[in-house]
Every structure is written in C-alpha cells, then in structure tokens.
Amino acid sequence: MKNKFYKKETPYDGLILSWFYSIWRRFNNPRLHKKLTSIAVENLALQKGDSVLEIACGPGYGFVNLQNAVGKDGHITAIDYSSAMLKQAQKRKEKNGWDNIDLIQMDARTIDYEELFDGVVSILGLSVVPEWELVFDKMVDACKTNRRVMDSIKGCLIMSAETRNIIGEMDKRLGDFEVLYFMNGLYFVASGIKL
Numbered sequence: 001m002k003n004k005f006y007k008k009e010t011p012y013d014g015l016i017l018s019w020f021y022s023i024w025r026r027f028n029n030p031r032l033h034k035k036l037t038s039i040a041v042e043n044l045a046l047q048k049g050d051s052v053l054e055i056a057c058g059p060g061y062g063f064v065n066l067q068n069a070v071g072k073d074g075h076i077t078a079i080d081y082s083s084a085m086l087k088q089a090q091k092r093k094e095k096n097g098w099d100n101i102d103l104i105q106m107d108a109r110t111i112d113y114e115e116l117f118d119g120v121v122s123i124l125g126l127s128v129v130p131e132w133e134l135v136f137d138k139m140v141d142a143c144k145t146n147r148r149v150m151d152s153i154k155g156c157l158i159m160s161a162e163t164r165n166i167i168g169e170m171d172k173r174l175g176d177f178e179v180l181y182f183m184n185g186l187y188f189v190a191s192g193i194k195l
C-alpha cells in the first residue's frame with residue numbers, strides 16, 4: 001500500500017478542520033499531547049525494523065516517536081480520512097526525509113489491511129472517530145498475535161468520551177491490559193496484547 005491520498009475526498013474532509021486542529025493543538029497543552037504520545041508509543045514495545053500502523057494519524061504528530069521506535073529499517077503505515085490532514089502529514093514526512101512512511105486516505109471503519117503489523121496505535125483517535133467499535137475491531141484484526149494494540153488519548157475536549165467504553169472494550173478483548181490515567185482521568189493511555 002503506497003501513498004494513496006488526494007485520490008478520494010470524503011464528506012468530513014476540509015482545510016478548515018485541519019487548520020482548526022493545528023491551532024487547537026498549539027494552544028491546548030501541546031506538551032501534554034507530546035508526552036502522552038511518547039508514552040503511548042513507548043508502551044507499544046516496538047523494536048527496530050518493526051512495522052506499525054497508526055490509525056487517524058492527523059497531521060502526523062506521532063511520527064517522530066514512531067520513527068525513533070522502528071528506525072529507518074522499520075515501516076509506518078498511517079491512515080486518515082482527511083486529505084487536508086494528510087497533506088500536513090506529507091509535509092512533515094518530506095521535511096524529515098521519512099521515506100518509510102506510507103500515508104493512506106481511507107476510512108478506518110472499512111479498510112481491510114493487506115498485512116499484519118507489529119503494533120497498532122491510535123492517538124486521539126478512538127475517542128473521535130464515528131462508530132469507534134468498528135475501528136477498534138479493525139485495529140485488533142490488523143495486529144499480529146502477541147503484539148500490542150494501543151489507544152489512545154481521550155479527546156474529551158473534542159467530544160465527550162464518557163459515552164464510549166473504550167477502556168472496558170480493550171480490557172475485554174486484549175491480554176496483559178494496562179491503562180495509565182493522567183490529569184484526574186481526563187486523559188488515558190491504554191494498551192494490551194492481541195491474544
């Protein structure tokens with residue numbers, strides 16, 4: 001699967017959304033976002049040379065941590081359905097010379113992956129995507145057995161995550177489940193092993 005974006009517009013696509021997100025992130029505690037992203041990627045326990053799937057990658061804020069984890073011999077597949085977000089991710093990829101990233105514009109609810117990954121991560125993803133259960137199913141399907149599936153940072157300021165039992169579902173479906181809470185439970189980082 002190679003860079004497939006620009007090819008398909010979606011109803012949710014749009015420059016305004018992607019600009020809004022960049023501005024929101026600049027002012028809404030970017031240090032915390034960076035810290036939690038770094039913990040999330042660390043907990044994936046990736047090795048150099050591994051392949052990793054990032055769902056709802058947005059502008060690619062997680063790439064630097066993922067690159068450090070898998071190295072130049074590893075591979076990152078990053079999915080988002082917004083071409084505006086993916087344009088920002090592409091700029092970040094080019095600026096840093098990260099040739100081992102494939103950016104794919106797809107709906108994470110319906111995509112079928114052609115391979116299994118050593119780790120699957122979504123940051124501020126499951127708490128935002130519509131029909132998150134479908135996306136979570138796809139994340140688990142895409143992960144190799146005994147490797148880690150990781151979500152997330154709860155995006156409470158974007159959408160109330162309280163109605164989404166992400167932690168309960170992860171606990172039910174994954175082994176060796178761990179969840180770390182930050183800021184009185186406003187944010188969490190959770191991971192488990194695909195059984």
Ligand SMILES: C[S@@+](CC[C@H](N)C(=O)[O-])C[C@H]1O[C@@H](n2cnc3c(N)ncnc32)[C@H](O)[C@@H]1O
Nearest residue numbers: 056057058061080081082085107108123124129
């Ligand atoms: C809050 S942003 C998070 C971006 C990035 N992971 C980060 O940490 O900054 C949520 C992203 O989810 C994407 N998204 C929402 N629903 C999606 C879906 N069904 N399939 C793929 N991407 C989706 C949006 O386009 C957006 O880029």
